Amino acid sequence: MPACPHYRKPTMARFNEIGTATIPGNGTCLRLLQRNDEFSIKIAGAPGELMNSRLHGSEDALATLACERLSHLPAPRILIGGLGMGFTLAAALSATGDQAQVTVAELVPEVETWNRGPLGTAAGYPLDDPRAAVHIGDVAELLRQGDGNWDAILLDVDNGPEGLTRKENNWIYSPEGIAAAQKSLSNDGILAYWSAGPEQAFTERLRRAGFSVEPVVVRALRPGKGARHTIWLAW
Template sequence: MKPWILLGAAGIPGSTGELRLYQRDAEHAIRILGVSGDLMNSRLHGSEDALGELACVRLAGRPAPRLLIGGLGMGFTLAAALKGLASDAEVIVAELIPAVVEWNRGPLGIHAGHPLQDPRVTVREEDVAGIIQREANAFDAILLDVDNGPEGLTREENNWLYSNAGLSACFRALRPEGILAVWSAGPKPVFTERLRQQGFAVEEQQVRAHRGRKGARHNIWLARRGA
């Protein structure tokens, strides 16, 4: 088997950690320096696809929906969301690490079909938490694929998003009947209860990392703000 080739590296703001982009033949992986395994892999994105698909199904029929996606990753959630949205939609992607945006405009773009080129998309190179705190009653859906889900891995500051304060801010940032969709590496019952405490009606689904029946099971919460 061919060895992995290092294509790029980027520091993680607010952390001593470092993201690294690797390539092996047509496959790409993003890893955290010093942490075993892939943070993301271009072959295993079934649950990222599902995050975008499941959220947008619940927006069917809404005129000019406005979405906020926290965490660009390899672009799979964005691409899946765009497929489920009409031409009048607006999608804002918040990505804290500029290199991740650069990688998606470069070697990673082919995997998800270059979704950053879609005219409905605007990229903001900032922490999604700041947008959520600033904009009230602004989004029909907020999709969070930040860190490893409610259990942070890359930076401690990400934990705020999944706290009571962060979820309350998400509730305020959503429009009536808006959807908060959250990706996680695994289930976390305390987080489900936390969503309900903040006033969300909660669905929970487990999806495979790989399309079909392969790969690890990941968790997606679909939390609806009431009218």
């Protein structure tokens, strides 16, 4: 009898680096990686991932949970802090009408370039939507204006209240940053924060600022699947 052929376990394609960028202010390097139709963003030299295009359920939820509260507004103005892979922007556009205006503040210019290039396929190129606009710079710059014009402010600028990528991001979660966001909201506006995990101290910080607060546990992949992340809704 002929010998059975040796079984060879299929090899998984490797991630290839297709872009790098330096975070302004601290020199940390971001790496954009691609494997077939999957994308990953990492911090050079650090373990794990910042983002993966297959795990965006909680980024979607950041927008959908907040935008549910804007259904009575024909032309809501929404500010998103952090473009990432574009999933929160795409979800906000999907959850609002033709007259919505969604501005994304992104600190790293290359992240916008990535989203207009190959990475854009992940979220369906939401930057091509005429309702979307990009502000290249720190979202804190817009919050400090305190103009009261935003109906929703969605903040996903770091891993949560304990900054991972940039110490300056801690201001967003400080009492001063919360107060600035509060002044930037319209009457009955909604403020939402994304975090990799829960933190009771931040919930109490929002309450001390005068907000009603609802921490919501969401899943990274889809309902019932993936890591548990936290979204704070404050109004």
